[in-house]
Amino acid sequence: MEETKDLIQQRRDKLDEIRKFGVEPYPHKYEPTHTSSAIHQDFGEIQETPDDTQPIRVAGRIMTKRDHGKSSFAHLQDGEGRIQIYVRRDKVGAEPYKIYRRFDSGDIIGVEGVVFRTRTGELTVLASAIQLLSKSIRPLPEKWHGLQDKQTRYRQRYADLIMNPEVKDVFLKRTQIVQAIRDMLNSQGFIEVETPVLQPIYGGANARPFTTYHNTLEQPLYLRIANELYLKRLIVGGFERVYEFSRDFRNEGMDRDHNPEFTMLELYQAYADYHQIMALTETLIADTSEIIHGTTKIHYQEHDIDFTPPWRRVSMVDAVREYSGIDPGPLSPDELYTAAVNVGVELVGDETKGKVIAELFDAFVEPKLIQPTFIMDHPIEVSPFAKKKPENPEFVERFEFFISGMEVGNAFSELNDPVDQRQRFLEQANSLAAGDDEAFMMDEDYLRALEYGMPPTGGLGIGIDRLTMLLTNQYSIRDVILFPQMRPEN
RNA sequence: GAGCCGUUAGCUCAGCUGGUAGAGCAUCUGACUUUUAAUCAGGUGGUCACAGGUUCGAUCCCUGUACGGCUCACCA
Numbered sequence: 001m002e003e004t005k006d007l008i009q010q011r012r013d014k015l016d017e018i019r020k021f022g023v024e025p026y027p028h029k030y031e032p033t034h035t036s037s038a039i040h041q042d043f044g045e046i047q048e049t050p051d052d053t054q055p056i057r058v059a060g061r062i063m064t065k066r067d068h069g070k071s072s073f074a075h076l077q078d079g080e081g082r083i084q085i086y087v088r089r090d091k092v093g094a095e096p097y098k099i100y101r102r103f104d105s106g107d108i109i110g111v112e113g114v115v116f117r118t119r120t121g122e123l124t125v126l127a128s129a130i131q132l133l134s135k136s137i138r139p140l141p142e143k144w145h146g147l148q149d150k151q152t153r154y155r156q157r158y159a160d161l162i163m164n165p166e167v168k169d170v171f172l173k174r175t176q177i178v179q180a181i182r183d184m185l186n187s188q189g190f191i192e193v194e195t196p197v198l199q200p201i202y203g204g205a206n207a208r209p210f211t212t213y214h215n216t217l218e219q220p221l222y223l224r225i226a227n228e229l230y231l232k233r234l235i236v237g238g239f240e241r242v243y244e245f246s247r248d249f250r251n252e253g254m255d256r257d258h259n260p261e262f263t264m265l266e267l268y269q270a271y272a273d274y275h276q277i278m279a280l281t282e283t284l285i286a287d288t289s290e291i292i293h294g295t296t297k298i299h300y301q302e303h304d305i306d307f308t309p310p311w312r313r314v315s316m317v318d319a320v321r322e323y324s325g326i327d328p329g330p331l332s333p334d335e336l337y338t339a340a341v342n343v344g345v346e347l348v349g350d351e352t353k354g355k356v357i358a359e360l361f362d363a364f365v366e367p368k369l370i371q372p373t374f375i376m377d378h379p380i381e382v383s384p385f386a387k388k389k390p391e392n393p394e395f396v397e398r399f400e401f402f403i404s405g406m407e408v409g410n411a412f413s414e415l416n417d418p419v420d421q422r423q424r425f426l427e428q429a430n431s432l433a434a435g436d437d438e439a440f441m442m443d444e445d446y447l448r449a450l451e452y453g454m455p456p457t458g459g460l461g462i463g464i465d466r467l468t469m470l471l472t473n474q475y476s477i478r479d480v481i482l483f484p485q486m487r488p489e490n
Numbered sequence: 491g492a493g494c495c496g497u498u499a500g501c502u503c504a505g506c507u508g509g510u511a512g513a514g515c516a517u518c519u520g521a522c523u524u525u526u527a528a529u530c531a532g533g534u535g536g537u538c539a540c541a542g543g544u545u546c547g548a549u550c551c552c553u554g555u556a557c558g559g560c561u562c563a564c565c566a
Contacts, residue, residue: 124525149497253565
């Protein structure tokens with residue numbers, strides 16, 4: 001950055017001056033006795049007279065500095081908040097005060113002193129000793145408006161986190177959300193496992209993969225688009241309740257709810273069907289909201305959302321009929337196709353009836369599903385790992401759930417009939433041959449696993465990024481991913 | 491991939507109909523021992539994203555490029 005060179009040069013000059021005082025600007029350690037919030041807790045009652053009996057040490061980044069000749073106020077920011085410090089030349093000594101005058105906002109310092117309350121009532125550390133812990137040579141953004149530019153905020157998340165406490169709060173909440181879900185699953189006997197990110201055969205979802213190459217094996221490998229097939233192998237192996245927070249990679253477009261790498265929770269429960277998984281899903285998410293917010297009613301963007309179970313359950317066909325006015329039930333494939341085209345759905349012409357139903361759903365229903373809603377019983381053509389409905393083999397036992405017009409999760413009664421599964425793979429292989437680059441690859445080893453026998457199993461995937469968006473009221477997935485994907489700067 | 495919008499000092503932003511750029515904060519100098527957007531006085535700081543074009547003259551108009559945002563498409 002040529003433009004900042006002057007300001008950086010000024011700070012480098014100060015660095016040299018500080019060294020001339022015999023001070024090492026980048027020491028190896030410091031031992032604080034208190035965090036900022038611990039000071040606020042322990043000394044909340046204190047009045048204007050300093051408590052000389054309890055000296056403390058606190059460390060943090062100088063965020064503001066107000067020099068007044070022979071004394072100075074500053075605010076330190078640490079991992080938990082801010083605390084004001086008061087530095088007086090007569091308390092720290094003439095030379096240390098000279099050194100302190102060369103400190104800038106952004107510098108990280110340690111302060112030893114006693115706690116008191118100023119005339120205006122602010123809890124403050126009266127410094128007796130100050131130590132530079134790290135000199136900052138790049139100026140912080142402006143103190144009042146913070147860092148606003150989205151591009152800089154995403155590219156330099158560190159600066160965003162320093163300047164915008166509400167951003168830090170979002171990511172703290174994200175961690176709490178994951179932790180809450182993990183705790184709940186663990187308490188229900190689920191086992192957390194790790195499965196391959198590098199896969200010789202990708203599968204479990206419809207998406208184009210990222211491809212890489214292993215030099216020693218001399219073979220292409222794919223970054224996983226899902227971990228579904230590995231987790232179900234573990235069900236075959238006898239782990240009856242498994243889950244994984246999986247970083248998945250899909251080589252698709254990016255927008256407000258898609259990042260090329262994202263986090264999905266997948267879980268599988270032996271002997272359960274999708275009705276049980278529905279109950280687990282609504283409880284899991286309602287309880288997560290309760291843990292994070294103390295309530296199951298939240299505000300997301302312009303909507304009030306109520307996670308309180310039970311959520312609405314509606315079949316995809318019924319939802320299409322309700323929102324599009326087209327009842328797919330009695331129509332022939334040709335009639336449905338014509339009806340869909342007439343209401344403006346763009347189709348290429350070779351869609352099956354089930355595909356058209358799914359297209360009508362995407363166009364007319366999905367954006368309208370604001371309150372948590374289970375959409376059930378998808379067409380079989382779009383659901384190659386779900387079990388057929390016993391009474392109607394054109395549809396499967398599957399559900400997706402939608403909140404605020406966004407798909408947040410996907411689940412089914414897992415297909416465990418190896419012969420049926422092979423047939424579904426073959427249909428996918430035909431699509432692949434016909435040019436559908438998002439169709440599945442045949443996975444013989446997965447079929448072999450199913451041939452050993454997989455118990456009836458319910459499976460679930462939840463988009464953790466999207467769930468975090470909802471629970472932190474963030475509009476874009478980039479605001480819940482610490483380092484979202486960006487084009488190179490130059 | 492398409493459309494619309496944006497890119498001006500370290501940061502946040504103004505800049506009218508085309509006449510070679512401003513503010514606040516930051517920074518620097520000086521004053522100041524209870525301030526907190528400290529205050530007061532005085533300074534420094536710009537390839538107006540980049541490259542072309544039109545024009546006597548372009549931050550401003552036109553074209554292209556880069557990056558970003560939003561919307562749509564693709565996509566769960």
